[in-house]
Amino acid sequence: MRVMKKINVKNVSIQGALIAVLLVVCLFSAVNYVDNITRRNIGIGFGFLDDTAGFSISQTLIEYDESDTFGRTFAVGLLNTLVASFVSIVLATLLGFLVGLLRMSKNKLVSQSALVYVELLRNIPPLLHVLFWYQVVFLNILPPFKESFILGDWLYINVRGITVPELAARQTASSFNILLFISLVAIIFLSIAKKKQVVRGIHKAMWPWQLGALVLPVAFALLFKPYDIILPELSRFKFSSGMTIRPELFSIVVALSTYTSTYISEIVRSSIIAVPKGQMEAAKSLGFSPWKRLRLIIIPQALRTMIPPVTNQYLNIIKNTSLGMAVAYPDLTAVFAGTTLNQTGRALEVMVMVMLTYLSISLFTSVVMNWYNKSIIDKKGEMLSIEEIPLEIE
Numbered sequence: 001m002r003v004m005k006k007i008n009v010k011n012v013s014i015q016g017a018l019i020a021v022l023l024v025v026c027l028f029s030a031v032n033y034v035d036n037i038t039r040r041n042i043g044i045g046f047g048f049l050d051d052t053a054g055f056s057i058s059q060t061l062i063e064y065d066e067s068d069t070f071g072r073t074f075a076v077g078l079l080n081t082l083v084a085s086f087v088s089i090v091l092a093t094l095l096g097f098l099v100g101l102l103r104m105s106k107n108k109l110v111s112q113s114a115l116v117y118v119e120l121l122r123n124i125p126p127l128l129h130v131l132f133w134y135q136v137v138f139l140n141i142l143p144p145f146k147e148s149f150i151l152g153d154w155l156y157i158n159v160r161g162i163t164v165p166e167l168a169a170r171q172t173a174s175s176f177n178i179l180l181f182i183s184l185v186a187i188i189f190l191s192i193a194k195k196k197q198v199v200r201g202i203h204k205a206m207w208p209w210q211l212g213a214l215v216l217p218v219a220f221a222l223l224f225k226p227y228d229i230i231l232p233e234l235s236r237f238k239f240s241s242g243m244t245i246r247p248e249l250f251s252i253v254v255a256l257s258t259y260t261s262t263y264i265s266e267i268v269r270s271s272i273i274a275v276p277k278g279q280m281e282a283a284k285s286l287g288f289s290p291w292k293r294l295r296l297i298i299i300p301q302a303l304r305t306m307i308p309p310v311t312n313q314y315l316n317i318i319k320n321t322s323l324g325m326a327v328a329y330p331d332l333t334a335v336f337a338g339t340t341l342n343q344t345g346r347a348l349e350v351m352v353m354v355m356l357t358y359l360s361i362s363l364f365t366s367v368v369m370n371w372y373n374k375s376i377i378d379k380k381g382e383m384l385s386i387e388e389i390p391l392e393i394e
Helices: 002-039 070-103 108-122 126-138 173-199 207-224 247-274 277-285 290-327 332-344 347-375
Strands: 149-151 155-158 161-164 166-169 227-230 239-241 243-245
Touching (some): 070 108, 070 247, 070 332, 070 347, 108 247, 126 290, 173 207, 247 290, 277 290, 332 347
Antiparallel strands (some): 155 161, 161 243, 166 227
C-alpha cells in the first residue's frame, strides 16, 4: 500500500508540474502578445469587423463592394469555401465510386487504366494538382476573351472563366425558396420512412408522394416565375450581365475532386472485397442481375466499412480548399486570413475565427456522416442482412 501511495504521489506531482509549466508558458505568451500589439497601436477585440474593408473580391455569391465591412468579407470567404468544398465532395464521391468499380473489372484494359489513374494522381501533392489545372489547363488551353467559345446566347467560355445566365429574384422568390426547402425535407423524410417500412417487411410505394413533393415547386416556378433569367451580354472589355464562374474555382474543384477520388476509389474497392462471397453467391442463386446484386446487396453491406474512411477524405477536402490561395481563389483563408489580416493586423482574432470556422464545418460534416452511418446499422451495431430486408425479385 505504501508503494502504491508513493507512486500515486509521484504521478500527481509530475502531472502538476507539467500543468504549472504549461500555464506559465501560456501566461508569458499572453503578456508578450498584449505588450507587442500595444506598442504597435493595434487594438484588441472583434470591433474591426464593423470597419470598412476597402478592397474588392473577384468572386462573390452575395452582393459585395469595397464599402462593405470586414464582417462581410468573412461571409463572402466562408460561402466560397463551402461552395468549393461541397462541389468537390460530390464530384470526388461519384468519380471515386466509378474508379473503384472499374478497378474490379475483369477487363484488363479497364482495370489497369483505373490503376494507372489512381497511382498517378494520388502520388502527386494536391498543391501541384491545383497549379497544374490553373496554370497549364485553364490559362493556356482556353481561348482568350475576344475569341470566346460561344454556345448560343447562354454560354461563353474563355480564359476568364465560364459565363452563364444570371438569375434575378422577383417578389415571389422568397416564397419559392421556402416551398423548395419544404419539398426537399419532405422527400428526405419519405425516403427515411420507406427504409423503416422495408425493414419491417412493408412494401408501400412512396415515390408518388415524393414525385408530388417535387412537382409542387416546379409548378410554382412555371406559374409565378420567381426568377428572371438574364442572358450574358458581351461588351468591349467584359460582360455587362450574366454570372462568371472563374477558373480559380474550377482549378480547386477539379484538383481536389480528382486527387481525393483516388483514395475514395481504393476505399470503395477494399470495402466491396470485404463483403463475404456467400452474399454474392446467394444473390446469383436467387436470380439477381449484376446491377441488383451491386445495388441491393453488395453496396449496402460495404457501406459499413466504407463510410468512416470516406468521411476522413471529406474532411481533407474541406481543409484542402485553403490551397486555393495559391491561385488567388477568394476562399476564407485568402480573403480573411490573408487580406483582412494584413489590413487590420488582428492576427489572433482573425486566426481564431478562421480556425473555429474550419473546425465547425468539419465537426458538422462528421456529425452528418456519423448519423448516416448509424442509419444503415441496426441498434445492435450489425449491418442489416439480406434475410432481414425482404426484397421483391422482378
